[in-house]
Amino acid sequence: MPGSGKSTTGKLLATKLGYAFIDLDHEIEKTKSKSIRHIFADEGEDAFRLFEHESLVKLIEEIKNNTVISLGGGTVAFHNNLELVKKAGKLIYLEVKQPILTERLKNQTSNRPLFQATDPELKINLLLALRERYYRQAHILVDANGKAEDVAEKITELIG
Numbered sequence: 001m002p003g004s005g006k007s008t009t010g011k012l013l014a015t016k017l018g019y020a021f022i023d024l025d026h027e028i029e030k031t032k033s034k035s036i037r038h039i040f041a042d043e044g045e046d047a048f049r050l051f052e053h054e055s056l057v058k059l060i061e062e063i064k065n066n067t068v069i070s071l072g073g074g075t076v077a078f079h080n081n082l083e084l085v086k087k088a089g090k091l092i093y094l095e096v097k098q099p100i101l102t103e104r105l106k107n108q109t110s111n112r113p114l115f116q117a118t119d120p121e122l123k124i125n126l127l128l129a130l131r132e133r134y135y136r137q138a139h140i141l142v143d144a145n146g147k148a149e150d151v152a153e154k155i156t157e158l159i160g
Contacts, residue, residue: 002073003104004094010070012152053079094144
């Protein structure tokens, strides 16, 4: 989910494991030379999701081993991305309770296109309802309600 700490935890996990780290959203922004927010505004969510899928396929083809990839919050819910990711490696769901997500996101809505002109709590509830069935198919589900350092440590232990 947005606000679950995917990028922060992913960087910490990669460092702990001695792996490379890639943030899919940052890769998309570099390729398109504009922010995710502007891609949504200029091209719409459908176009973004297609480009996200194409970018994910390209990354999976190019990466050999030992890489942590932080996916966007909706990545696994579109196209066949869930299956692609699960075949490519271990998919980890950072599970965070709704009140904590709301707290984390309440001051970040301007950078998050799905939260424009909407109540963050309402949007989080909606996104959870739509996406959780995909998230729960991850190889590993981890409680990510705490500090990113603790979550990265917990994941390191789980993937042992």
